[in-house]
Each structure stands twice: as structure tokens, then as C-alpha cells.
Amino acid sequence: MRNIPPALQAHLNSGVTTLCRLLKITLADGRQFGATTLDRDIDFEGLTYYAQNGFDSSIIASDASFDVDNAEGYSLYSTDVPGITVEMAERGELDGAEWAMVLVNYRDLSMGALLLDGGDVGEVRTASNTVFMPELLSYAMRLRQSIGHVDSITCRAIFGTPANSQTGCGVNTDSLWLPATVTAVNTDEPKVTYQVSNIASLPTAAKRWRVRWKSGNNVSSRLYQVEAVDSATGQITQIEPLPFAVENGDQLEIRPDCDKTFSVCRDVYSNHLDFKGENLIPIGQASDTPGAGVPGSTGGGSSFNSNGPSQQRH
Template identity: 30%
Template sequence: MKAISSGLQAHLDSGATTLAWCWRITRSDGVVHGFTDHDRVLAFLGTDFEPDSGFIASEIRTGSDLAVDAQDAEGVLSSDRITETDILDGRWDNAVVEVWRVNWRNVSQRVLMRQGNIGQVRRGRSIFVAEMRSLAHVLNQTVGRVYQASCDADLGDSRCKINLESSAYRGTGAVAAFSGGRAFTASGLGSFASELFSLGTIQWTSGANNGRRADAASHSVSGGVVSVALLEEPVRGIEAGDTFLIRAGCDKALGTCRTKFSNVVNFRGFPTIPGHDAILRYATKDGGHSGGVL
């Protein structure tokens, strides 16, 4: 139930309203943007809500079954405030969205209709469409520990205790040759064992991707040639000479924790927990009840 001020309620009861929609968006980098469907700038909460900003929202959809309600926002990529570069850099990902209903003649008369986060962003040639998810999407997130065979800690966090800033798990290199797609050969990493940086992270320190982060899918060394493949194709082109900082990765398996990091004492998984096959197991004449995998 919405708490409506007496002033706004009186305005609604008057029968002749002057209402507008306002969207206040706080991006992941802390930058706040304001948009409105009104024809002039509205200001409240320390934010200027600008018209004609290439931002159009669909109707609000709300259900009573705790499903994630959604609303789409369509924007023009040529807008001065919404650029393709910012979208590609992920600055709009998971941004906090507040949807306000405002009396544009007196902006103190307003009500917060919805608060959520930006979810999936779809891009076209000249426009983007951003999905605005309600707060119900938080209910889909895992809270607390998970009983699973693999480790549920993040490599390098306080539970894992591996120091990723150690020279043993961090290296600097440069692109020797880009083979297209997601793969390239690298220089400067010859002293590291093959697979050390598989599932690790890359931070670009020069080139078109300078400042961006990427995930490494694989790292291999063959005949003295170091090859790295990214998990996703880079947003901007990679060229020979681009430098980067790369850190080790982990597949969360017990064997990897033992052989790659010598860190079994901090392993946060349950490798002996019964799997789904235990539910499907049936009695046999020859026994077969050792607890092993079918």
C-alpha cells in the first residue's frame, strides 16, 4: 500500500491532475541520472529530471505471487546522457531504479511507485531496451552457505585465503597476436605453468579495452607459446601490444584446490556429499551398495 501525502491526495481528488513520471537511476559507478516524460526539467532529491532524454518506459506490471515483476525502459543510444560506451562498459548493469509519480506543478507532491534494479539490457542499432526488475528478484539470490560438492568460496576472499596479489598467482603480459574471436597469444607469461590462469580474470591496462575486466576461459602453454582464450568475445577490438594484468582462476574442485593451490585446509565444499544418483539408486542382487557413483 502506497503512503500518499495529504497534498498529493487532494490533488488526485481534484479531478484535474498534472502528473508526470520520473525515473531516478543510480548507476553502479555512483552516477545519478534523472529522466521524465514531462516537457520541462523537474528537480527533487538533489536530481534534475530531464525531458527529451531518449528514455521511454512501458507500463508497470505487478503480480501477487512473488514473481519478479518487470518494466521495460527504451532509450536512444544517441542521447547525451545514455551512451553506447557506458552500456558496453556495464555501468548500467544492476543500477538502482526509482519510479516516481509526481505533480509537475508542485514536485513536493509525489509518491514512489516502484524501486528495483536494471536487469537484462538488449541493444539494437540505434536504441537499447533495459529491463527493470522489482525488489522480488532479490528472493532468487542464494543467502547463506550451500551444501555442494564444489567450493562455494570465491578465490582470494577471506574464506579462501589465497593471496591473488602474490607473484605466484599474478602476472603481467601483452598480446603477441590476436587470432580473432576470443583467443590470443601472449608474451610475458612464460614462467607460469599451463592452466594456472584458466577461469581467472584479466584487467586490461592499455589499448581500446583499457580499464575493463574480462574472464579468462583457458590458459595453455605449448612449445613455449602461451595462449589465452576469453570467456566472452571482447566488446572492443584487441590488438598486438595491448597489455594486461592476469590473475589465477579456480574451478572450485577439491583436486584443483589440492594440486594447484595447496589449500585443502580452506576448501569450502563437501566433496563426499551424495549426488543426485543416490536418489535414483535401487537394490541389486549382487549388492552394489558401497555408496559409490553408479
């Protein structure tokens, strides 16, 4: 059942309506942006909803089993919407955003609003100086997500997250971040490499690394994986593409990452009690399945035991 304000319900029953839809996008940091299907801007509950020719509310439909019958909605934000820019999308500032769509009487906004649907913003793309949000996923989609996991020799946790969840790690990474400043950029390499200062104290035993940018065009909350770090020379080789070019003077933070093996979890981070993997699963000899090795695994066992296959879904 929908909670429809009485005044708006009376307007719907009148047979002659002046309705439009309002789409509100709320970013993870609390910032909000709005668009409307009307041909003029609307101020509603403290937020301005801008008229957008590219905003198509489509048909919001789902059946009793919560199967999505269509794309839930489609929206397009160009530079005409104050506050939303292509650079924001490229930096990942729209990641983790939520949306809500309501129906209002634009002639009398005091009637209140009818909530049509809401949920998570899915894929975000950019093209021709325009931000596209082709996936507006309903909250009902969360009910279709699998609960549980597949057995794995390596850890399934997200490194640096609190331990009290299915993917929680338990390691506090705040003290692992080391600030650095870009002093030189090598543009001749096939992969992006740059020199930074102040990383001589980084542990040399780490096999994986993450960087986050604190200034420059790439500043965001995203953690980018790097391929290699030479703490002696200060050279970093980027493996994940960056949305913008690295420039001298850009500031970043770098820390070692976890390779998801039990030995590193136990010996490096003393976090083996929170290890979210099954490191004792027997595995086959490396010669049995060439090229199918698992990080941290050792041969000598069998990929099957008396209870069946070594990987089971819970």
C-alpha cells in the same frame, strides 16, 4: 503503506493533477542517469531526467505473495541521454545497476516525490546503436530467490571473494594478477588469440585463467575466461567473446583461476577449510554413466547411499 508527502497527497486528492514519473538508474560505481515520461526534461534533487519517447513505465503490479504480474517496467536509453552509451553497455558498466521510479508534480516539484518501486536492473541489450533495459526487477524479486544450495562435489564459491558468505571463497587474488601488454593479434584463427608480454612467470600448472582489461575499448570490471595460455610464447586464446576487437598496445591483467576441485583448493591455495562443496559424496563408476563425469571426482563408489540420492537440496 506508502509514504506520501502531505502536499503531494493533497494534489492527488484535488482531482486535477499534473503528474509524471521519473526513472533513476544508479550504476554500481555511483553514477546516476534519469529519464521521465514527460515531454520535456526535469531537474529534480540534483539530477536531470531526460524526456524519452522510448520510456514506458508500464504497470507496476505485484500481489501479496510478491509474484510479479508483469515486466515491472520497460525503459529505453538511446544516445539522446547524455552519459549512457552503447559502449558502456557492451563493456558491462550497467551490470549490477539499480533503479527507482517516483511520481512527482512537474508543476511544483517542491511537493516531493512518491516512491512507486525500485529494484535491480536485469537484462541489458544493445541493438541499432540503442541500449535496451527490458527488465526492471523489483526488490521484492529478491524474496523469491532460493536460499540454500544443492550438494556438489565441486566448490560453489566464487573464486576471490571474501569467505563470510554462502558463495564466499576466502582466497585473496590481488597478488595473483600479472600485468601484460598486447604485442600482436591473430585475426585468422576461429577463436581470438593474441600475444602479450611479461607472462613468463605465470604458473604453468593452472588449468583456468581470467583476464581483465585495463586499457583499450574492452576496459571494464568484467573478468573474462580464457581457454589457454602459453606462458613460454605469450599467446592467450580467448574463450569468452569480447565486445570489441583487441588491439596492439592494449593493457590487461591475467591471473590463474580455480577449477573448483578440493585438491586444488587444498594443495594450491591452502583454502580447504573454506571449500564449499561435498567432495566425499560417493559417485558411480564412470562406466555406469558415460559422459556424465564430474571434475575432480573418482569412480568406485555409488551414486546412492543409505540415506538416499547423493544430491539433496538444503
